[in-house]
Amino acid sequence: MNFLSPLTEGLRGLGRAVLFLFTILAGIPAALLRPRLILQQIYSVGVLSLIIIVISGSFIGMVLALQGYRTLVNFGAASSLGVLVALSIVRELGPVVTALLFAGRAGSALAAEIGLMKATDQLSGMEMMAVDPIKRVIAPRFIAGLVAMPLLVSIFSLMAIGVAGGHAIGVELLGVDDGSYWSQINQAMHGTDIRDMLIKGTVFGLAISWIAVYQGYHAAPTSEGVSRATTSTVVVSSLAVLALDFVLTAFMFH
Amino acid sequence: MTTAADSLVRVRSLKFGFGPKVIYDGIDLDIVRGKITAILGPSGTGKTTLLRLIGGQWKPDAGSIEFDGIDVHRQSRSQLFELRKRMGLLFQSGALLTDLSVFENVAFPLREHTAFPESMIRDLVLMKLEAVGLRGAAKLYPSEISGGMARRVAMARAIALEPDMIMYDEPFTGQDPISMGVLIRLIQGLNKSLDLTSVIVTHDVEDVMRIADYVYVLSGGKVLDHGSPAEVQHSKSDLVRQFLNGEADGPVSFHYKAARGYADDLMAGRE
Numbered sequence: 001m002n003f004l005s006p007l008t009e010g011l012r013g014l015g016r017a018v019l020f021l022f023t024i025l026a027g028i029p030a031a032l033l034r035p036r037l038i039l040q041q042i043y044s045v046g047v048l049s050l051i052i053i054v055i056s057g058s059f060i061g062m063v064l065a066l067q068g069y070r071t072l073v074n075f076g077a078a079s080s081l082g083v084l085v086a087l088s089i090v091r092e093l094g095p096v097v098t099a100l101l102f103a104g105r106a107g108s109a110l111a112a113e114i115g116l117m118k119a120t121d122q123l124s125g126m127e128m129m130a131v132d133p134i135k136r137v138i139a140p141r142f143i144a145g146l147v148a149m150p151l152l153v154s155i156f157s158l159m160a161i162g163v164a165g166g167h168a169i170g171v172e173l174l175g176v177d178d179g180s181y182w183s184q185i186n187q188a189m190h191g192t193d194i195r196d197m198l199i200k201g202t203v204f205g206l207a208i209s210w211i212a213v214y215q216g217y218h219a220a221p222t223s224e225g226v227s228r229a230t231t232s233t234v235v236v237s238s239l240a241v242l243a244l245d246f247v248l249t250a251f252m253f254h
Numbered sequence: 255m256t257t258a259a260d261s262l263v264r265v266r267s268l269k270f271g272f273g274p275k276v277i278y279d280g281i282d283l284d285i286v287r288g289k290i291t292a293i294l295g296p297s298g299t300g301k302t303t304l305l306r307l308i309g310g311q312w313k314p315d316a317g318s319i320e321f322d323g324i325d326v327h328r329q330s331r332s333q334l335f336e337l338r339k340r341m342g343l344l345f346q347s348g349a350l351l352t353d354l355s356v357f358e359n360v361a362f363p364l365r366e367h368t369a370f371p372e373s374m375i376r377d378l379v380l381m382k383l384e385a386v387g388l389r390g391a392a393k394l395y396p397s398e399i400s401g402g403m404a405r406r407v408a409m410a411r412a413i414a415l416e417p418d419m420i421m422y423d424e425p426f427t428g429q430d431p432i433s434m435g436v437l438i439r440l441i442q443g444l445n446k447s448l449d450l451t452s453v454i455v456t457h458d459v460e461d462v463m464r465i466a467d468y469v470y471v472l473s474g475g476k477v478l479d480h481g482s483p484a485e486v487q488h489s490k491s492d493l494v495r496q497f498l499n500g501e502a503d504g505p506v507s508f509h510y511k512a513a514r515g516y517a518d519d520l521m522a523g524r525e
Contacts, residue, residue, distance in 0.1 A: 120349065121345040121346075122352070124306075124349065125343075125345055125349030125350075125351075125408075127309075127338070128309050128341075129362070129415075130338040130367065131362075131363070131366050131367075136366075
């Protein structure tokens with residue numbers, strides 16, 4: 001039954017990844033006692049991702065405003081441009097695009113760093129010094145991804161809707177009334193939209209961090225192994241984000 | 255005759271393999287306290303595997319490994335970590351943490367396992383670095399030092415917690431004669447001054463024979479011979495003699511076993 005072997009291998013891999021997640025969760029209390037390690041990682045995966053997030057958020061907001069205005073103006077509804085940009089960003093584009101960028105920028109870096117630590121015996125060296133690499137290396141990086149993602153999603157959304165994004169194009173360039181732009185957003189957007197955006201950001205952050213540390217920790221200790229782990233992190237994370245987005249949206253829609 | 259009390263590490267009937275490939279087929283081995291024991295053998299014999307088995311990183315398929323009377327593989331994870339504080343393993347690469355300076359690498363186990371004040375950690379680290387001659391390199395990063403220096407830093411890190419035993423994995427590989435001389439002197443000096451037990455896994459026969467108190471020669475999953483360096487040098491085993499004298503052909507064939515003859519292989523390409 002050879003055609004079943006990829007399926008069983010896939011399920012086995014999923015089982016290993018779930019067990020690994022439980023090991024990380026067990027290591028989180030110890031990692032929380034050393035906040036400096038977590039802050040270092042938040043800087044590494046979060047602060048260093050800011051440039052790409054800010055620039056992408058701004059451009060996506062600008063493009064959305066241009067495209068939205070062209071359609072809305074035909075119906076005399078150009079003043080609703082803010083709502084279109086805001087809801088598109090907060091409900092979908094913000095969390096999803098941020099997650100895809102985060103997987104490419106921070107997820108790949110996490111997997112490569114951990115894979116290289118393994119290939120150069122740094123993780124084995126820690127174990128032989130009676131230091132648990134799960135608590136010292138993996139858990140702080142996992143927590144950092146979990147914390148950084150919702151913050152990055154918020155910053156992305158802020159940039160896309162206001163600051164240099166939709167507001168800059170819609171209000172400053174195309175002449176939509178500033179008051180209408182903000183007041184319509186205020187009326188149409190609810191607290192639940194913000195809540196759902198943060199939930200999506202957190203779930204995506206968990207998925208990407210989990211996949212990245214798993215791929216890095218289980219990478220073959222060779223240059224090819226590290227390269228494969230890095231690629232897998234980006235591919236698997238991106239697919240997981242899109243699939244999870246569908247599931248979460250389906251639940252939130254209800 | 256070695257008694258149980260003399261041995262810091264006792265390996266009994268150890269069997270281990272990777273899938274169908276047998277690495278150890280029931281070996282017995284004793285590492286005597288306070289001595290330097292060399293584990294010799296051709297590449298691919300599983301010498302490094304033995305160190306990982308002693309350190310509890312891998313589990314044997316059968317048999318036992320005792321460290322100071324404690325069965326390494328019957329310990330819980332936390333008990334195993336406690337045991338590891340009493341043994342150091344020097345990896346071939348040094349395994350230094352690349353994002354930390356030389357100073358921080360040596361301070362790493364002290365920061366992880368002790369609550370010493372910063373001033374005491376600083377003094378201890380500088381003492382350990384002075385012992386390996388690298389106090390002046392404290393601020394450098396692993397990428398800024400040579401391979402030989404990296405191994406000396408790893409030595410300083412390994413003795414930071416003052417363990418009972420240090421295991422050296424191929425410490426001389428890729429070293430120039432000066433670095434090699436320094437490492438040999440350090441291994442010998444540290445063993446004596448810190449009352450350590452040392453295990454050196456290597457295939458650099460000549461150099462290790464000068465400092466080892468006891469030698470094991472492993473190959474094909476078995477202990478081929480053991481004894482003092484002088485005894486092993488007069489071994490009756492052809493394989494041991496081939497290995498010690500560095501002969502290209504002998505029981506270990508120069509040619510890797512091929513599925514068919516040389517002429518058949520050449521002719522096959524013409525069909």
